[in-house]
Amino acid sequence: MNWKWLLVVVALFIICFWADVSWNGYALRLFMFLGLYVALSVSLNLVNGLTDIFSLGHAAFMALGAYTSAVLTLPLERRPSTFSTLATWFQEMVVPFPLALLAGASVAIVAALLIGVPLLRLRGHYLSVGTLALLVIVETLTRNMAFLTKGARGFNGIPTYTNVFWVWGVAVLCIYIVVRFKVSSFGLAFNALRQDDVAAEATGIPTAKYRLLSFVVSAAMAAVVGGLWAHLVRVIQPNVFSYNITFLVVAMLVIGGLGSISGSVIGAAVLFIIPEALRFLETGRLFGLSQLILALLLIVVMVFRPQGLLGRKEISFGKQRATSNEQ
Amino acid sequence: MNVDYFFQQLVNGLAIGSLYALVAVGLSMVYGILRLINFAHGDLMMVAAMSGVTLLLFLVKSPFILFIAIALLAGLLGLVFERIAYRPLRGAPEVNLLITSFAVSSILQTGTVMAITAQPRRFETVPVLSKLYDVAGLQIRGADIATFIIAVLSALALTWFTRTSRTGIAMRAVSENLQVSMLMGINPSRPIALAFFIGSLLAGVAGVLWGWKYGQVDPTMGFLPGLKAFVAAVIGGIGSIPGAFVGGYVLGLAEVFFIGFLPPSFSGYRDVFVFALLFIVLLVRPQGILGAAKGRRA
Numbered sequence: 001m002n003w004k005w006l007l008v009v010v011a012l013f014i015i016c017f018w019a020d021v022s023w024n025g026y027a028l029r030l031f032m033f034l035g036l037y038v039a040l041s042v043s044l045n046l047v048n049g050l051t052d053i054f055s056l057g058h059a060a061f062m063a064l065g066a067y068t069s070a071v072l073t074l075p076l077e078r079r080p081s082t083f084s085t086l087a088t089w090f091q092e093m094v095v096p097f098p099l100a101l102l103a104g105a106s107v108a109i110v111a112a113l114l115i116g117v118p119l120l121r122l123r124g125h126y127l128s129v130g131t132l133a134l135l136v137i138v139e140t141l142t143r144n145m146a147f148l149t150k151g152a153r154g155f156n157g158i159p160t161y162t163n164v165f166w167v168w169g170v171a172v173l174c175i176y177i178v179v180r181f182k183v184s185s186f187g188l189a190f191n192a193l194r195q196d197d198v199a200a201e202a203t204g205i206p207t208a209k210y211r212l213l214s215f216v217v218s219a220a221m222a223a224v225v226g227g228l229w230a231h232l233v234r235v236i237q238p239n240v241f242s243y244n245i246t247f248l249v250v251a252m253l254v255i256g257g258l259g260s261i262s263g264s265v266i267g268a269a270v271l272f273i274i275p276e277a278l279r280f281l282e283t284g285r286l287f288g289l290s291q292l293i294l295a296l297l298l299i300v301v302m303v304f305r306p307q308g309l310l311g312r313k314e315i316s317f318g319k320q321r322a323t324s325n326e327q
Numbered sequence: 328m329n330v331d332y333f334f335q336q337l338v339n340g341l342a343i344g345s346l347y348a349l350v351a352v353g354l355s356m357v358y359g360i361l362r363l364i365n366f367a368h369g370d371l372m373m374v375a376a377m378s379g380v381t382l383l384l385f386l387v388k389s390p391f392i393l394f395i396a397i398a399l400l401a402g403l404l405g406l407v408f409e410r411i412a413y414r415p416l417r418g419a420p421e422v423n424l425l426i427t428s429f430a431v432s433s434i435l436q437t438g439t440v441m442a443i444t445a446q447p448r449r450f451e452t453v454p455v456l457s458k459l460y461d462v463a464g465l466q467i468r469g470a471d472i473a474t475f476i477i478a479v480l481s482a483l484a485l486t487w488f489t490r491t492s493r494t495g496i497a498m499r500a501v502s503e504n505l506q507v508s509m510l511m512g513i514n515p516s517r518p519i520a521l522a523f524f525i526g527s528l529l530a531g532v533a534g535v536l537w538g539w540k541y542g543q544v545d546p547t548m549g550f551l552p553g554l555k556a557f558v559a560a561v562i563g564g565i566g567s568i569p570g571a572f573v574g575g576y577v578l579g580l581a582e583v584f585f586i587g588f589l590p591p592s593f594s595g596y597r598d599v600f601v602f603a604l605l606f607i608v609l610l611v612r613p614q615g616i617l618g619a620a621k622g623r624r625a
Contacts (some may be wrong), residue, residue, distance in 0.1 A: 054422055118610050125364055125421065126609055129557060133602035136554070144595040243550065247429050254426050288437040295430040295437070302423045302430075303415040 009172060016164045028164060030276060032232060035167035036225050037272050039174040040245075041252040041264040043221035046178045048250070049259035050190040051214050052197055053120065056246050057131030058222050060138040063241035064111055065104030065223025066230035067142055067149055070158045072100040073231070078157045085147045097161040101227040108223030111138075112216040120211045123197075135246060142238040154237040155230075162232040170228060174221050178261055181217075186210065194259075251294075255301055257308030262315040267308070335465055336587040337580070342471035344579025345478040346533055346540070350556035351563070351571040352482055353529035359566035360502040360522045363413065363424045367431035369553020371527050375401040375534030376544040377439050380448045390453045398531040405527020409520055417505075417515075432550070439546045447545035450538030457539065470539040477536070481529060482572040489568060498522060502566065551598070558605045564615030573616055578604070 019031050044058045072095035074082060079091045095103065119130045142149045149155055181187055192200040193207050201207050230236050248271060256267025271294065278290035301308070354368045375397045382393060412427050456469040489495035498518040500508040505515055537552075538544050555578060556571075563574025582601055586594045608615065 054425075118606065122609055122613060125362070125425075126561070126613055128425070129364065129561065130606065130609055132554065133558075133605050136551075136602050137599050140596060140598045247433070251426060251429070254422065258422070286441065288441050291437045292434060292441070295433040298430040299412050299427055302419070302427050303412075306416070306419045306423050 005176065012168050012172060013165075016168050020164050029232075032162065032164055032167045034269065034272050035164070035171045036229055036232075037249070037252065037268040038265050039167075039171040039225045040222065040249045041256070041268040042171070042174045042178050042261055043218050043225070044249055045253055045259065045261060045264045046181055046218045046221075047214050048253055049261075049264070050178075050182060050187065050194070051211055052123070052194045053211055053215060054124075054128045055131040055215070055218075056128050056250065057134040058218070058249055059241040059243075059245040060131075060135045061108040061112065061219040061222035062226030062229065062245065063138050063142060063238070064108045065101070065226030066236050066241065067155065067226075068104035068107045068223070069097075069100040069227035070155050070230045070236060071148060072103055073097055073159060073161070074157060075159060082150065082157075083148070097159075097231065101224050104223040104227045105220040108219040108226075109216050112219035113212070116212050116215045120208065120215060132246075135242065139238050139242055149238070152238060154235050156235040158230050158234045158236070160231060160234060162228045166228055167232075170224055174225075175261060175265070177217070177221070181214070182261060186213075190214065251298055254308055255298065257310035257312060259312040260308070260310040260314055263308055263310035263313075266310065266315075270309075331464055332587075336583055338465050338467055338471070339587070340580035340583035341475060341576065342468070342540070342579070343583060344576035345471070345474040346537060346575075347552070347556055347559045347579050348478045348572045348575025349474070349481065349529055349533040349536070350552055351559040351575045352478075352485065352568055353526035353533070354553070354556050355560045355563075355566055355568060355571035356485070356522045356526040356529075358560065359568075360498060360519055361413065361417075361424065362421055363428060364557060365526075366425070366428040366550075366553065367408065367435055368526070368530055368556065369549035369551070370432045370435040371401050371405060371530040371549070372534040372537065372552060373544070373546060373549030374404065374435050374439055375531035376450065376538045376548065377443050377448065377546060379535050379538055380450055380544060381443060390456075394532070394535050397535050398528050401531025401534065402524045402528035405523045405530070406520060409523040413523075414516070414519075417519075432553075436546055436549075443546075445546060447543050450542055450544050452539050452542050457542070468540065470536060474536045474540065477532060478572070478575070481532070482568060485525065486568050494518060494521060555601060558601060560615075561605060562608045562615055564617040567615070567617050570615055570617035577616070 019028055023031070040058065040062070044055065047053050047055045072093075074094070076092070076094055079094070083091050115134055119127065119134075122130055143152050145151070146153075181190070189200070189205045189210055192203070192205055193210060197207050226241065233240075249268075252267035252271045253264050254267070255271060256263030256265070274297065275290040275294055278293055281289050350368065350372060354365060357363055357365050357368070378400060379393060379397050382396065408431050412431050413424065416423055416427060452470075456473060458469050459466050460469065460472070461467075489498055494517070497508070497513045498521065500511065500513055501515045501518045509515060533552075534544075537548070556575070557565075559574035559578040560566075560571040561574070562577050563572065564570030578601065581604060582597060585600045586597055
């Protein structure tokens with residue numbers, strides 16, 4: 001960890017502290033959601049940007065993290081009525097928040113391994129649709145396993161544990177992990193893998209192992225973000241972690257520039273702020289206008305700047321380290 | 328569990344399979360030529376059904392004219408989006424096309440919500456089509472018979488068209504290799520636009536038939552059928568018209584039998600089953616039932 005990272009962490013801590021004490025509730029909440037989206041898009045970048053996998057199932061891992069953490073941390077007084085059909089020890093057990101987040105990450109890791117080992121043998125579009133199938137499967141499971149998740153009615157009464165420090169702490173951690181991946185020998189291998197996986201394999205890169213590794217790490221990060229999400233919004237429904245979030249996060253990645261970590265931070269900020277800024281237009285019949293403008297903007301970027309705002313480049317302060325990753 | 332029950336489930340499976348087949352054939356045409364998974368395809372179906380509600384109430388009285396008008400409307404809408412959203416991206420990475428189709432899907436959905444309604448609407452049915460006919464002890468709805476006939480006819484017509492006609496052969500050449508087909512003097516814009524028109528037209532047809540079958544339509548109805556149609560196309564062998572057709576029926580039958588022969592407590596898991604089936608097909612036979620395998624090359 002060099003001084004630049006320390007500087008970023010200290011600066012963010014000061015901003016978070018300032019936000020926590022003096023911003024109004026609405027602004028603080030937006031700032032927290034921004035952090036969650038930054039963490040989501042950066043963690044998805046590990047898979048979609050750095051490797052040749054294009055996953056559309058990120059929200060499924062979020063859902064796993066969110067539901068695991070929500071179920072484990074539900075306060076004692078609500079447990080007997082919520083989990084009436086489950087074992088008594090389960091009704092009497094409350095897990096502390098940080099442990100619940102880790103449990104969510106573990107569930108996502110197991111799911112990513114289970115689904116990844118067979119699925120990652122596929123390529124291109126087939127793989128994307130396979131990950132999308134994962135999204136539908138997780139949504140249907142959470143909808144139907146009502147004894148655990150309360151189904152379509154939504155899981156409520158989740159305690160508010162998420163604060164601005166948690167959110168941005170996790171966001172910076174995600175950025176740090178993905179940057180480490182990108183500038184390490186993994187990054188170089190991923191780079192070869194993405195450009196030509198058959199040739200990469202021929203030079204001795206264990207492509208299957210590396211693809212799985214990135215998929216699993218990214219899934220774990222998404223699950224932690226999902227957990228934070230649940231403890232911020234306090235009520236979760238199966239359809240929350242679905243196409244909309246997947247689409248939005250993928251759009252953030254592509255707008256910012258696939259493979260560029262600073263790009264996905266910028267993409268997240270741009271796509272999060274624009275609809276919020278346009279919300280004042282949505283009166284009466286114009287409800288949904290910001291969504292429409294967002295979609296049009298996306299098409300315009302795709303047509304005129306197909307590589308995204310930053311391409312594969314990074315914005316870096318100080319001396320740029322040679323990463324040999326830019327094409 | 329008796330024979331009648333089995334045949335009734337078979338009929339139900341064929342009915343839903345016909346709808347999937349119609350949507351899948353349209354999707355497969357576009358995929359075949361552009362390698363684009365058009366996420367907006369299901370939404371075109373939805374737009375067709377939703378505009379059917381409004382057109383039916385205000386303009387058209389004859390169901391036949393309505394059917395034609397809406398199919399053409401969907402086809403034209405497909406052409407418009409091809410022109411403004413997909414054509415400028417030709418030659419761009421596949422991912423960009425995917426994102427664009429997501430954006431088009433979002434435009435169609437929010438556009439419909441803003442222009443028509445966010446609420447489910449009743450779709451005016453036609454007595455001949457909503458009636459249940461009793462054929463040899465089996466209950467068959469008129470709309471299902473119509474869907475079946477239309478699905479079979481359009482699959483046959485399109486297979487014939489792509490195999491024998493000049494434009495159809497151009498279409499296959501473009502899908503085989505865009506650059507080389509251009510060297511052979513084919514202007515790829517025409518076959519691509521035509522594929523979009525036909526595919527979207529079929530989505531429109533499916534939209535109206537969907538409305539007649541279920542009697543209710545809403546702005547979010549398109550996404551899951553669109554996705555399932557893709558599953559159907561993959562099962563059959565994506566890019567192949569007979570493949571998509573067969574895949575639609577395989578999926579419809581599998582889905583109905585899954586619900587029909589397992590305890591009712593499992594019926595909520597229908598979509599898990601559909602997509603688990605997709606996993607299995609992708610792993611065992613990624614090229615689909617009727618597709619040709621392609622090797623990987625550096």
